[in-house]
Amino acid sequence: MSVWRRFVSLLSGRPELPAGFTGRLDGDEDVLAVAALARGGHLVLTQLGLWVPEGAQARRIGWQWVSKAVWDRSALVLTEAVSDGEAGEAVLLADLPPQRFVLADPGRVPELVRTRITGSIRSSQHRELPGGGAWFVQRKVPGRNGVVLQVRPNPGTDRGTVLAVTAEIEARWRQARSQP
Numbered sequence: 482m483s484v485w486r487r488f489v490s491l492l493s494g495r496p497e498l499p500a501g502f503t504g505r506l507d508g509d510e511d512v513l514a515v516a517a518l519a520r521g522g523h524l525v526l527t528q529l530g531l532w533v534p535e536g537a538q539a540r541r542i543g544w545q546w547v548s549k550a551v552w553d554r555s556a557l558v559l560t561e562a563v564s565d566g567e568a569g570e571a572v573l574l575a576d577l578p579p580q581r582f583v584l585a586d587p588g589r590v591p592e593l594v595r596t597r598i599t600g601s602i603r604s605s606q607h608r609e610l611p612g613g614g615a616w617f618v619q620r621k622v623p624g625r626n627g628v629v630l631q632v633r634p635n636p637g638t639d640r641g642t643v644l645a646v647t648a649e650i651e652a653r654w655r656q657a658r659s660q661p
Contacts, residue, residue: 496512496513496514496515497512497515498512498515498525499515499517499523499525502523502525502532502539503534503537503538503539504525504532504538504539504540504541506527507529507624509624510527510528510529511527511528512525512526512527513526513527513528513593514526514588514589514590514593515588515590516557516584516585516586516587516588516590517584517585517586518534518582518583518584518585519583519584519585520583521534522534522539523539524557524582524584524590525539526590526593526594526597527541528597528623528624529541529543529544529623529624530542530543530544530546530547530623531544531547531559531594531597533559533580533582542559542561543622543623544597544598544600544601544620544623545601545620545621545622545623545629545631546561546562546563547559547560547561547562547594547597547598548560548561548562548574548576548633549576549579550594550595550598552587552591552594552595555583555584556581556582556583556584557581557582557584557587557590557591557594558579558580558581558582559579559580559581559582560576560577560578560579560580561576561577561580562574562575562576562577562631562633563575563577566644568632568644568647568648568651569647569648569651569652569655570629570630570651570655571629571630571631571632571647571648571650571651571654572629572630572631572632573631573632573633573634573643573644573647574631574632574633575633576633600621601620601621601622601623602618602619602620602621603619603620603621603628604618604619605617605618605619606618608646610634610638610639610642610643610646611638611639611642612637612638612639612642613634613635613636613637613638613639614634614635614638615632615633615634615635615638615643615646615647616632616633616635617630617631617632617647617650618630618631618632618633619631619654627658630647630650630651630654632647
């Protein structure tokens with residue numbers, strides 16, 4: 482950590498990066514909270530995302546890619562989404578298997594994770610479709626202006642139908658954003 486970051490951290494009362502942290506923060510990325518993991522390593526929360534240990538490196542998961550986070554009083558169970566295609570500017574999502582992080586001392590991490598995830602959601606709506614349905618969620622992307630439309634189909638929902646409906650919704654959404 483640079484001398485300047487350490488100085489700002491001390492003045493602001495914000496936590497410092499833990500010793501041995503292997504991630505590389507962006508220039509304007511600030512640490513909001515840190516939690517030690519029971520088996521070594523740390524979760525590091527910033528305004529841009531959640532840094533998780535992954536092998537010898539730390540990897541940031543942007544808040545817009547966190548589908549779900551559940552705190553069960555000992556562990557944070559995190560479900561990360563990945564892009565499964567696009568329809569215009571909309572992004573279709575698929576969830577990865579949940580990861581379980583047992584926290585030695587959770588501090589404010591569970592509370593701040595919840596705040597950051599819910600704070601990134603501008604609107605959400607479920608729509609019934611043939612064979613299932615899909616969630617249409619407008620989310621703020623940390624560090625950027627504007628929002629992104631994300632679509633998470635329910636298991637078994639026809640992909641072609643999801644793409645067609647998403648294209649219609651995305652076109653209306655884009656048109657509404659462009660009007661003053």
